[in-house]
Each structure stands twice: as structure tokens, then as C-alpha cells.
Amino acid sequence: MQVKAAVAFESGKPLSIETVELEGPKAGEVLVEIKASGVCHTDAYTLSGADPEGLFPTVLGHEGAGIVVEVGEGVKSVKPGDHVIPLYTPECRQCKFCLSRKTNLCQAIRSTQGRGIMPDGTSRFSLNGKMLHHYMGTSTFANYTVLPEIAVAKIREDAPFEKVCYIGCGVTTGIGAVIYTAKVEPGANVVVFGLGGIGLNVIQGAKMVGANMIIGVDINPDKRAIAEKFGMTHFINPKEIDGDVVAHIIDLTDGGADYSFECIGNINVMRQALECCHKGWGVSVIIGVAGAGQEISTRPFQLVTGRVWKGSAFGGARGRTDVPKIVDWYMEGKINIDDLITHVMPIEQINEAFDLMHQGESIRSVVTF
Ligand code: NAD
Ligand code: DAO
Ligand code: ZN
Secondary structure, three states, X not given: XXXXXXXXXXXXXXXXXXXXXXXXXOOOEEEEEEEEEEEOHHHHHHHHOOOOOOOOOEEOOOOEEEEEEEEOOOOOOOOOOOEEEEOOOOOOXXXXXXXXXXXXXXXXXXXXXXXXXXOOOOOOEEEOOEEOEOOOOOOOOEOEEEXXXXXXXXXXXXXXXXXXXXXXXXXXXXXXXXXXXXXXXXXXXXXXXXXXXXXXXXXXXXXXXOOOOEEEEOOOOOHHHHHHHOOOOEEEOOOOOOOOHHHHHHHHOOOOEOEEEEOOOXXXXXXXXXXXXXXXXXXXXXXXXXXXXXXXXXXXXXXXXXXXXXXXXXXXXXXXXHHHHHHHHHHOOOOOXXXXXXXXXXXXXXXXXXXXXXXXXXXXXXXXX
């Protein structure tokens, strides 16, 4: 079938709206009509050429929501008409990783997903006879896409697509890092470095679990008001304090943070996030994706003396199991998504969404079809 897609032909160039060919779903796959898709920093990172795994030409997008229109042979868990959120972290419930219960990093389709193709080794997208790569197994910047059955979460039908698409990445990544990865307990002191689309969701996750101090750190003073709305209790602008931000946080928290979260992708801030943690038990979670080839460092004695450094992908959430619950939380008014979606525009204006992001003007832009 012919579908509308924003194609990334090469790195560093704007996306181009094209009519492309999409083959129907094969065994174990589903065809989904995408209704809305968030535009995330990771799309921009890949488009910029900085992503060492970036493949071109491709259909980017990994934060979508839509409706199943057709299923391939053997598909049992969803049917045409079901509302779904595509999952760049699938959940097969059968691989060693899924069965371990220790991680959400299902590996069932990892190798083909990383090569921009479907599990059978081919792409469903093409243009003028030339193959287009899938992206993160989702390719949501198209009005129709094909996904493996294990990479869709079935959600309730009354949830608005242009809001819950954000649960496909940013919301789940931030809130999940608090509740699934760090398991923050009530009364904990939490520090969040970077108050963008991810950090603000860490803040609302920390508020939801009953954290005591929720300290936000950002070099952009304009982030203060929105972060306070989501539950931040203290704001630190590293450019405005005297001295070292780590010493400042240790002083403010009487010894250090119980939990810290790095939501920027800056290796120097990752070190600060670890070192501002409380001796003996503080846990620091890296969420931000650093530039290719970059490395983190600290004095090993920071770990010897009880601080813990860990990371979180997709908030540690098991997509098919946890995403529908997070959609319920939104529909029940337990989490706020509306105030984070600052711009909604048709897919034809997707390059404006990237511009707004680069200018720091948006928290989240959503494109609709
Ligand atoms: P964003 O650009 O919206 O937010 C980053 C914030 O950090 C901005 O408010 C900016 O002002 C602030 N900042 C920049 N440099 C700073 C510094 N030195 N000190 C303090 N604040 C600083 O980005 P986002 O969409 O929130 O994404 C954050 C990171 O999370 C990105 O690296 C993204 O790729 C990554 N990410 C990770 C996952 C995952 O599963 N681990 C999922 C999605 C996104
Ligand atoms: O299983 O090895 C693997 C890869 C898992 C990919 C998880 C990616 C999370 C971070 C990238 C940001 C996504 C928007
Ligand atoms: Zn699995």
C-alpha cells in the first residue's frame, strides 16, 4: 500500500514528506495506522548523524499511538481495531531476558531491530524500488507502519492518541526510572539533572511515590516554573550558585541525595549526579544518552563507599505489561501529560518540531496524521 512518511534520506538534512510503499504484515506482525507521534531528542540525535547506529535512508519516530488495521498469520494478542502504542523495547515474555524478571531489555528481535529491518531480515518500507530502513523497530513518522506483535502494547480505546503517544517514550522513561529502576521510596530526597521532556517526568514520578525533597538542576531558568508545577521543591541553576553544585546539593540534603537522575546525556553531569549521592546508599540513575564514544569517570572510592551507579532504558518498563497501566494512570488523572505537550502540528510541519526542540522552545511536540 502507499503511505505518507517523513523520510530521512541522509543525516543532517530536514525530513522529506513522501508517498512510500509499505508491504503488509507477515507472520507475527501487525499493520498499525499511526494517529500521532511525539518528536523526541533521540530522533534528532539519529538525524544529526551523531548516532553510530543510525542508518539511512530511514523512517524515524518511536513515540507513537494508533490503531491495528491488519494482523499477519499467527498473531493472537491483538486484532484489527485495537488501539496500541508501538514499543521500541519489545516484550516477548519468552526470551532469557524477559524470563529473568531482572530487566526489560527483551532481546527477541534485537539484532534485526538494530539493523533497521524486520525479524525476517527485510524491510516493509521502500521508495521507488529502494529499501528504506525501519527505525527502533517502530518508524512512527508514517501514517501506517508494520511492527512485530511483541512490539505493541494494547491500550484502552478512550485514550487520546495525541496525548498518550508520549507514553511510548518520554513519560514511561521518566516515571519508570523512578518506580521500576530506582524504586524510590516515600520520604526520599531526589535530585533531577535536566528538566526537559524526560526530567519533568522523573519529577512527576518522584512526586507520585511521595518523595520528600525533589531538587531540579537546570542551566535554563525558564524550566523552573513548569518543574514546580510537576512537584519540584527546590531549583538549582548551576550558573547562579557560588561554588560546586555537588557540594551545594550535599549541604542542602544534609549529606547527599538518596536518588539522583541524569536526564541530559552530559558525562560531566553524570559524574556530578553520582557524587551528590549520599554516602553508604545513594543511587544515581543515568537516563541521558551521551555522545558516541564518550566515557564516564569518577573515583572508584565513590562506589567503595556505597554509592551505586546504574542506568535505565525505557524506564525499566516492560512495554506490553506496564504501558497500558501508565495509560490508565493518565486517564484517571494520576499523571499529567497535557501540560508537557507544548506543540501539536500536522506531519507536514515535522521539521518545525525539530527546530522548536533545538531552540529549547518545546517540551514535547506531537505530529498528527
Ligand atoms: P531535553 O533537551 O528536553 O532536556 C534536557 C535539559 O537539560 C534541558 O532543559 C537543558 O536546559 C538541560 N541541560 C543541558 N545541559 C545542562 C547542564 N550542563 N546542566 C544542567 N542542565 C542542563 O532532553 P530530553 O528529551 O529530556 O532527553 C534527555 C536525555 O534522555 C537525552 O539524552 C535523550 O536522548 C535521553 N533519553 C533516554 C531514554 C532512555 O530510555 N534512557 C529515553 C528517551 C530519551
Ligand atoms: O537491548 O541492547 C538493547 C538495546 C535497548 C535499547 C534501549 C534504548 C534506550 C535508550 C535510547 C533512547 C530511546 C528513545
Ligand atoms: Zn523477550
